[in-house]
Amino acid sequence: MSLLKSIATVGGCTAISRVVGFVRDILIARFLGASMMADAFFVALRFPNLFRSLFAEGTLNVAFVPLFAGEYHTKGRKHALVFARAAFSFLFYVLLAFTLVMEILMPALMFLLAPGFEKIAGKLVLTTALSRITFPFLMCVSLVSLLSGMLNSLGKFWAAAFTPTILNLSMIMALLFLTPYLHSDFAPAYALAIGVLAAGIIEFLFLLWHIRRAGLVFGLLPPLKAVGHMNRGVKTLLKKMAPGVLGSGVYQINLFFDTLFVSFVGAGAISWLNYAHHLFQLPIGIIGVAIGTALLPILSKHIKAGELKEANEQLNRGLELSLALSLSSMIGLMLLAYPIIGILFERGAFTAVDTLNTSRALMVFAMGLPAYMMTKALSPFFYARGDTTTPVKIAIVGVILNAILALSFMPFWGYVGIALATGITVWINAAQYMVRLARRGDFRLDKLFFYRFPRILLASVVMGGVLWSGKTALNATGLNWQHGISVLSLTALVCLIGLSVVLFFGILWVSGGIPRTQLKRLMRQK
DSSP: OOHHHHHHHHHHHHHHHHHHHHHHHHHHHHHHTTSHHHHHHHHHHHHHHHHHHHHSIIIIIHHHHHHHHHHHHHTOHHHHHHHHHHHHHHHHHHHHHHHHHHHHTHHHHHHHHOGGGGGSTTHHHHHHHHHHHHTTHHHHHHHHHHHHHHHHHTTOOHHHHHHHHHHHHHHHHIIIIIGGGOOSTTHHHHHHHHHHHHHHHHHHHHHHHHHHHTTOOOOOOOHIIIIISOOHHHHHHHHHHHHHHHHHHHHHHHHHHHHHHHTTTOTTHHHHHHHHHHHHHHHIIIIIHHHHHHHHHHHHHHHHTTOHHHHHHHHHHHHHHHHHHHHHHHHHHHHHHHHHHHHHHOSTTOOHHHHHHHHHHHHHHHTTHHHHHHHHHHHHHHHHTTOOHHHHHHHHHHHHHHHHHHHHHHHHHHHHHHHHHHHHHHHHHHHHHHHHHHHHTSOOOOHHHHHHHHHHHHHHHHHHHHHHHHHHHHHHTTOOOOSSOOHHHHHHHHHHHHHHHHHHHHHHHHHTSSOHHHHHHHHHOO
16 A cells, blocks of 8 residues: 555545544533543543553554554565464453453552542442443453554555444444433443443454455464463563653643542543643644654654755744644634533533633643644654653653642642643643754754744734624624524624635745745655
8 A cells, every 4th residue: 555545545544533523422421521521421431541551552563553553564474473372361361360450459549549539429439430441442452463563564554544434333333222221320421331342342343344355364472372472472562662661651740640630620620631731732643743753754864874964944844834724723722712612512511611711621622732843843853863761751740740830730729730830841841852953053043934833823913803893793693602503603603714724824925034945845744
């Protein structure tokens, strides 16, 4: 499969997943709102995800794919399947034991993760029950990650890329069709938890079927041989996973502290932050990850060739693009947070109060968006030089600082203080990247950056002025952004966003903020 076709396949599946995910969030908001059971479900969903990047995408896939592909293309299918069988069996038994232990310890673990829930009668018990249902999803999704790596190594991308959509669809189906049959006051939450578990099983069977179609058939080793007598390939895999586990572990500790702190704020706080964070992550997932992914091979090529000047230039151009798209996104989310939340979520159990509180969290989260994008552009420079230690050190500083700031702000601003702590921390992280690069002499902002950045800033400010004026004018007409999607409110919001986007890029084009030739050159680099 060609590179362009591979990107189109993965990108298309990701776009489908994003759309279905928005439908899922809208339905969750309608059925659960920002209630006690919404808080309980979001913690139950977050708990297996605390370990997901340790056992799955964040570490396993990155380490497994090169090893499996190397075995497959140099020694043949038979040797590759021997390694895959050993790795799969080891992961299966370790995850099975880990899951059983966590299920037994779940009440104590929930108290450690969300101790503030104990203040509300039944909330901690509900969270524990939901977590016991959702936690086995970790085992399924980790095994899915390994199977995905096998398919990706053979250039088969669509099945693995489609699995997030299965999760979203399963949750939607469970919420709509299983809820009426569950005789409980918390039926929607239980239905969603069952939907998560069902999704894990379906994803695993779905990929197992594709594995068999690809002719990659292998069995399961006995427990003693799989765990007690690991082969050389599995030991190599674990060694390669170690740096990723450390880096991912730092991030998960951050999530753990955020969940712990917000559990003391009160009912609805976790839900407000969760809904806001999903919207905040949208531009990061689409823009930031794309820029970081595109820059890594470009920087690696220049650095390995000793072309530091060219690497510096490409990083400047990537930073310009990150700031251009993130500043405009930040302003848009801050000014339109209330209309966006109201139109998307305010219906059913999601009230006007929930819209207001979620929009406040989104506005605060948005303040850190440019810093997030900057770290996505700057971090590839370290990885391109083989430096995986510095990003981990920066992350550790960030975790400590985030915990201190959250504890300091929470008594005054509640859940908003936690979002503010996150925003300040990511700006300090971005500054650490810049300072460390400058001290090494590896990177400096060039004249072209200082020429373009004021123009990017001007375009962003003008766009913000148009958005503010347009929203003020629409509010003056009595337009109601609340009570869900209406043809009038949705049309007004889309037109307002469309006008501001055209104006923003028009100013960049005319002023030379980001010339088309430079943009094409950046995107075409190989």
